Amino acid sequence: MSLAKISSVSGRAVAVPGNDIDTDRIIPARFMKCVTFDGLGEFLFYDVRKNADGSDRSHPLNDPRFKGATILLSGANFGCGSSREHAPQAIQKYGFKAIVAENFAEIFFGNCTTLGMPCLSAKREDIAILSAAVEANPGIEVTLDLVKQEIRFGGQRISATLRDSARDALVNGRWDAIGELLEGRNAVAVRARTLPYLAA
Amino acid sequence: MAQSLFQKVWNAHAVRTLANGQTQLLIGTHLIHEVTSPQAFGMLRDLGLKVAMPHRTFATVDHIVPTDQFAEPYRDPLAQAMMDELRRNCAQFGITFFDRSTGRQGIVHIVGPEQGITQPGTTIACGDSHTSTHGAFGAIAFGIGTSQVRDVLATQTMALAPLKVRRIEVNGRLRPGVYAKDVILHIIRVLGVNGGTGYAYEYAGNIFDGFSMEERMTVCNMSIEGGARVGYVNPDETTFAYLKGRPYSPKGEAWDKAVALWKSYASDPGCAYDDVFRIDAADIAPTVTWGINPGQGISINESIPDPRNAGAPDEKASIEEALAYMKLKPGAPIKGTRIDVAFLGSCTNGRLSDFREVARFVKGRKVAAGVKAIAVPGSQIVALQCEKEGIDKVLSEAGFEWRAAGCSMCLAMNPDKLIGDQICASSSNRNFKGRQGSITGRTILMSPLMVAAAAVTGQVADAREVFSLNN
Numbered sequence: 001m002s003l004a005k006i007s008s009v010s011g012r013a014v015a016v017p018g019n020d021i022d023t024d025r026i027i028p029a030r031f032m033k034c035v036t037f038d039g040l041g042e043f044l045f046y047d048v049r050k051n052a053d054g055s056d057r058s059h060p061l062n063d064p065r066f067k068g069a070t071i072l073l074s075g076a077n078f079g080c081g082s083s084r085e086h087a088p089q090a091i092q093k094y095g096f097k098a099i100v101a102e103n104f105a106e107i108f109f110g111n112c113t114t115l116g117m118p119c120l121s122a123k124r125e126d127i128a129i130l131s132a133a134v135e136a137n138p139g140i141e142v143t144l145d146l147v148k149q150e151i152r153f154g155g156q157r158i159s160a161t162l163r164d165s166a167r168d169a170l171v172n173g174r175w176d177a178i179g180e181l182l183e184g185r186n187a188v189a190v191r192a193r194t195l196p197y198l199a200a
Numbered sequence: 201m202a203q204s205l206f207q208k209v210w211n212a213h214a215v216r217t218l219a220n221g222q223t224q225l226l227i228g229t230h231l232i233h234e235v236t237s238p239q240a241f242g243m244l245r246d247l248g249l250k251v252a253m254p255h256r257t258f259a260t261v262d263h264i265v266p267t268d269q270f271a272e273p274y275r276d277p278l279a280q281a282m283m284d285e286l287r288r289n290c291a292q293f294g295i296t297f298f299d300r301s302t303g304r305q306g307i308v309h310i311v312g313p314e315q316g317i318t319q320p321g322t323t324i325a326c327g328d329s330h331t332s333t334h335g336a337f338g339a340i341a342f343g344i345g346t347s348q349v350r351d352v353l354a355t356q357t358m359a360l361a362p363l364k365v366r367r368i369e370v371n372g373r374l375r376p377g378v379y380a381k382d383v384i385l386h387i388i389r390v391l392g393v394n395g396g397t398g399y400a401y402e403y404a405g406n407i408f409d410g411f412s413m414e415e416r417m418t419v420c421n422m423s424i425e426g427g428a429r430v431g432y433v434n435p436d437e438t439t440f441a442y443l444k445g446r447p448y449s450p451k452g453e454a455w456d457k458a459v460a461l462w463k464s465y466a467s468d469p470g471c472a473y474d475d476v477f478r479i480d481a482a483d484i485a486p487t488v489t490w491g492i493n494p495g496q497g498i499s500i501n502e503s504i505p506d507p508r509n510a511g512a513p514d515e516k517a518s519i520e521e522a523l524a525y526m527k528l529k530p531g532a533p534i535k536g537t538r539i540d541v542a543f544l545g546s547c548t549n550g551r552l553s554d555f556r557e558v559a560r561f562v563k564g565r566k567v568a569a570g571v572k573a574i575a576v577p578g579s580q581i582v583a584l585q586c587e588k589e590g591i592d593k594v595l596s597e598a599g600f601e602w603r604a605a606g607c608s609m610c611l612a613m614n615p616d617k618l619i620g621d622q623i624c625a626s627s628s629n630r631n632f633k634g635r636q637g638s639i640t641g642r643t644i645l646m647s648p649l650m651v652a653a654a655a656v657t658g659q660v661a662d663a664r665e666v667f668s669l670n671n
């Protein structure tokens with residue numbers, strides 16, 4: 001399986017501010033009643049984006065100035081809560097290619113990486129600077145550089161971090177582990193034989 | 201060198217190091233349910249792959265099952281479609297499925313232990329964040345995403361970096377009316393909802409030594425609410441006694457060998473931890489949440505926080521957001537807050553001991569007028585045991601609806617839901633906005649006995665007073 005080498009992501013950005021944005025907020029559980037991930041994008045942030053009658057509420061994703069944004073900006077502990085991959089899938093299917101936040105919940109971070117969607121951490125002040133620039137000029141091109149671990153926009157640059165294992169996986173096109181895991185088949189069988197509960 | 205259980209189990213299951221530095225880790229036991237597995241089976245089909253070790257994957261159905269309807273088709277066609285899909289996938293790939301017709305169906309984190317599938321020294325994965333529950337047995341149990349469910353199905357392994365280990369010791373004596381649920385709510389309150397990021401939590405101290413398996417499961421269950429993906433208790437005689445004679449437990453000679461091996465996995469005395477945190481059991485009170493994440497908890501006799509007293513601006517904003525959603529008054533006592541719904545159940549507190557404890561105290565009492573109270577056993581086996589002991593009768597006579605096994609009102613994927621801005625006293629594990637099925641619905645997390653106290657008084661109450669427990 002050959003996967004894209006993701007060393008940078010460029011595009012327009014949109015800020016969905018707030019800390020502890022949990023996976024129930026990202027994709028409410030009732031939309032998880034599905035047997036494929038197709039079509040999940042339209043339910044992204046549904047309960048904060050829509051009124052009960054389905055009409056739009058005021059939300060950055062409903063703001064026409066930010067239509068077509070591919071980089072999502074947010075606060076601390078983004079993606080906390082459930083392990084549901086429906087959350088990163090909804091973000092990706094909506095059209096996002098990367099997320100920048102202060103930090104991320106563990107399982108969510110891993111899920112995003114496996115989908116080839118980088119999650120970069122930046123300092124709160126720096127995200128505020130970036131968000132302000134995007135607010136002032138929604139068309140501004142934002143570039144996330146995974147190799148240099150920095151974000152560039154309109155002549156400015158801020159630093160952003162990505163843990164080594166995830167950066168390596170994305171940059172070298174190994175973000176989906178399945179190919180490499182399959183190659184280890186024989187070693188797996190050998191290991192399994194050493195464990196009584198698996199040898200039986 | 202002295203090692204922790206986490207290190208020993210990790211090393212025993214490490215297959216090799218991958219190019220990105222992660223470990224290819226063998227997953228001995230894989231548990232699946234209807235919500236996060238169909239897409240993984242779809243990916244498997246797309247890639248033309250088979251299930252590597254079908255006998256090491258076990259399925260049940262829990263999130264979408266209606267608790268008031270057994271006959272199919274279900275009223276909700278989407279729920280029925282998910283049920284059908286799981287059946288089809290299990291049949292096609294040769295996976296054991298504890299369907300409702302087997303009498304062994306239930307919430308995945310209750311079924312594994314009940315069947316003796318959850319064992320010490322093993323690695324367990326499930327596409328569900330509360331997989332940490334299984335750590336109560338001294339297993340390393342991970343909640344995983346759907347792509348990883350696919351990885352485990354296809355290879356019985358996944359790619360992972362090791363975690364750091366924080367030992368959390370709780371010593372001393374718990375006061376009457378303080379339960380395992382209060383212990384974990386207290387831990388999360390103190391260490392924060394993301395305090396555990398990057399860590400496995402090892403729970404220890406005389407409180408955990410004395411806990412039953414069910415109490416240990418309640419605590420390990422909510423590790424994830426504290427940000428820790430994995431939580432565990434070292435296996436001991438209590439663990440072995442629980443497992444003996446269960447359907448999937450080793451038998452005869454194999455049992456003795458297994459116990460010897462299991463003992464060897466326990467953390468060595470004097471092993472190094474990345475962090476140690478100590479709590480005095482006497483500091484823990486019956487705890488309830490007032491906000492929209494499980495770390496926003498206070499003891500029953502405290503007042504609801506006032507944003508004006510907040511330290512950081514951040515904290516102020518999060519208190520304001522929570523209070524606006526919860527429609528609670530800053531500075532007011534939490535005790536006396538009117539409730540509309542009382543929910544007993546979930547993988548945190550839907551076990552026999554939880555219902556026994558509630559039944560013992562609500563016998564002869566009545567649910568307050570205007571309160572909808574439901575009691576939902578975590579598994580069909582829990583249901584049957586409760587029915588044998590007459591617990592269902594006691595609860596029904598008190599005014600609880602006695603339901604069939606499932607996740608029920610823990611989350612909004614089946615017909616059990618809050619309506620409008622109802623407030624629910626809940627024995628579940630999450631109080632996120634909209635979690636219980638209404639986008640304005642409100643959740644107050646607490647122990648089962650506190651739910652019972654709320655049910656009979658119609659308000660958030662101190663179970664110690666309501667049921668005259670000696671303080």
Ligand code: SF4
Nearest residue numbers: 330546547607610611
């Ligand atoms: S009871 Fe709640 S937390 Fe547990 S598995 Fe079901 S939905 Fe998840």
